[in-house]
């Protein structure tokens with residue numbers, strides 16, 4: 001039987017590249033976006049995915065209703081996030097709450113919702129999408145980085161608790177990736193070069209650079225990897 005996978009935030013960027021790759025791998029892929037069903041449905045059609053759903057992960061009732069829309073899955077990729085660029089002394093309560101809810105709280109609640117069926121069937125794969133900012137300071141991303149570090153801590157704790165059920169829980173940490181989120185930087189020659197100068201491999205990553213690690217973590221070849229963090233950053237954190 002085909003495996004089912006839900007990839008949050010797969011209407012563009014890294015999530016869309018992951019969704020495209022898992023369709024090619026033969027999975028029933030569920031594309032997820034925040035609110036525009038039209039956008040999610042058009043990506044579903046473009047890449048030949050199985051289903052499209054929306055749920056705004058800043059709203060608890062929408063987080064809680066996601067599993068009813070998708071049913072249980074074999075693999076869960078928690079990729080959606082929000083990011084506000086603000087120095088530490090300008091972080092507002094509003095942006096604090098948004099980043100904590102979308103990036104951290106929804107991660108825990110969705111793992112709580114989807115892991116029981118994985119444990120029951122004795123096989124499951126959960127991958128969270130973190131960031132090189134877990135390792136590297138950025139003057140305008142302290143709160144974003146804090147949520148990504150907190151997710152990594154959850155990953156390690158939950159991985160240990162579900163390991164004996166055949167369920168693995170891992171994180172990936174991309175560096176600077178050319179997605180719509182970063183378009184204002186990589187489409188500006190000067191800004192792009194400044195970032196590329198700080199990357200040992202000398203280039204932005206492409207969304208496809210994040211695919212191999214997630215395919216491995218979700219495969220039987222990755223069955224013995226759990227509680228880990230795989231970094232794909234062209235050496236940026238070094």
Ligand SMILES: NC(=O)c1ccc[n+]([C@@H]2O[C@H](COP(=O)([O-])OP(=O)(O)OC[C@H]3O[C@@H](n4cnc5c(N)ncnc54)[C@H](OP(=O)(O)O)[C@@H]3O)[C@@H](O)[C@H]2O)c1
Pocket residue numbers: 008009010011012013014015032033034035036039055056057058078079080081082083102129130131132173174175176177178179180181182
């Ligand atoms: N790009 C990078 O350089 C980079 C580096 C390190 C880590 N990352 C991480 O990689 C992941 C993907 O990044 P990306 O650059 O591909 O992101 P992106 O281009 O900004 O796309 C974000 C995705 O998340 C969804 N999303 C946003 N807010 C949401 C909400 N409130 N509820 C539900 N879904 C929401 C969006 O859905 P809609 O389009 O439907 O709104 C979209 O599909 C994120 O976790 C990010 O933190 C990215």
